[in-house]
Amino acid sequence: MPRFLHTADWQIGRQYNQFAVDDGVAIAEARLGAVVTLARLATENHVDAVFVAGDVFDTQTVADKTILRLFNAMRGYTGPWILIPGNHDAALAESVWTRAERLNAVPANVRLSLVPEVIAYESAGFAVLTAPLTQRHTYNDLTEWFDTADTAPGLVRVGLGHGAVQGILAAEIDSANPIAPDRASTARLDYLGLGDWHGLKRVDARTWYSGTPEAERFRGNEPGYVLLVEVDGLGIEPRVTPLQTGRFEWAQWEHAVGVPSDADELIDRLAGVQDNHVLELVVRGQADLNTLGRLNGALTSAEARARSLSVDLSALRLIPSDADISALRADGYLGDVISTLRDLQSGTDAAVATHALGILTSILADRQASEVNV
Structure with a gap:
């Protein structure tokens, strides 16, 4: 038959x-x-x-x-x-x-x-x-x-x-x-x-x-x-x-980061990305500079292996830790601005202050990295 x-x-x-x-x-x-x-x-x-x-x-x-x-x-x-x-x-x-x-x-x-x-x-x-x-x-x-x-x-x-x-x-x-x-x-x-x-x-x-x-x-x-x-x-x-019959695996991931171990979980998952993966990834939450740096490294590595990896980090806020701020060696006027923003984080303007602090910290970290590379 x-x-x-x-x-x-x-x-x-x-x-x-x-x-x-x-x-x-x-x-x-x-x-x-x-x-x-x-x-x-x-x-x-x-x-x-x-x-x-x-x-x-x-x-x-x-x-x-x-x-x-x-x-x-x-x-x-x-x-x-x-x-x-x-x-x-x-x-x-x-x-x-x-x-x-x-x-x-x-x-x-x-x-x-x-x-x-x-x-x-x-x-x-x-x-x-x-x-x-x-x-x-x-x-x-x-x-x-x-x-x-x-x-x-x-x-x-x-x-x-x-x-x-x-x-x-x-x-x-x-x-x-x-x-x-x-x-x-x-x-x-x-x-x-x-x-x-x-x-x-x-x-x-x-x-x-x-x-x-x-x-x-x-x-x-x-x-x-x-x-x-x-x-x-x-x-x-x-x-x-x-x-x-399919060659490529398509997937959408959403991952929330609140503490460093959350980022570790995502980093471990990204380590399994292969050349047949077509991925969209949205990361939400907050991370300090060290965590963000490790996550970006894992993303760069995964992007090189995947057929396609699209990443949206717009909902991930940079919240610098005390160690982050200390390592940036921001003194004088910048030190005063950072101190003021950190004080405002406990008030009614906490969201705005946190966002501004994240932007400033990111700029300072990029500037410091550029100086090291020079």
């Missing part, structure tokens, strides 16, 4: 302008790398086909070079690929798909399903019912026709669609491109493979979102997988196994 890979939401051509140029290029390149991995996994697992449930491309306007590179990345698997358009790459009269065809970029083993159809692979024992998007947003369930579609007796029925299963995803997503939650049952499908939700998600035993094979945002919804689906017989629940 058939086995296949189910994937979706490749978003090839997506740009990451929020990152430094070299980081953004590497993260975008990883999306093509994920396709290479998919082709390898398809070959290693001897699947009968690979189903791609929409949003292969991020936009209709990707460069011709990007189209050619995508289909080149798929060449590692020579069996059938069945691709449908999603909302990002809908099958418009003029689209990324029509350009791909004009470029002769599509290999013979790749089927672009640009209209609803039944694609039968009788020798492999299955038929695919497709529901491609022909415009970015629809308000009718494009999978409804599956219910009345005929397939040859004995063939496993597989549905392929792109949209939001009603009542399952977040309310703000359950709008355009709706899909009935019981479609697998009403259409007598052995498996319904969906795209649009970028994380791995089981709707029911026969209905799954594969998610995107390479993470592209900081939402923790289990991206970075492809689904290996094995159907052992008609009417038997499919066996679905997630296989990891």
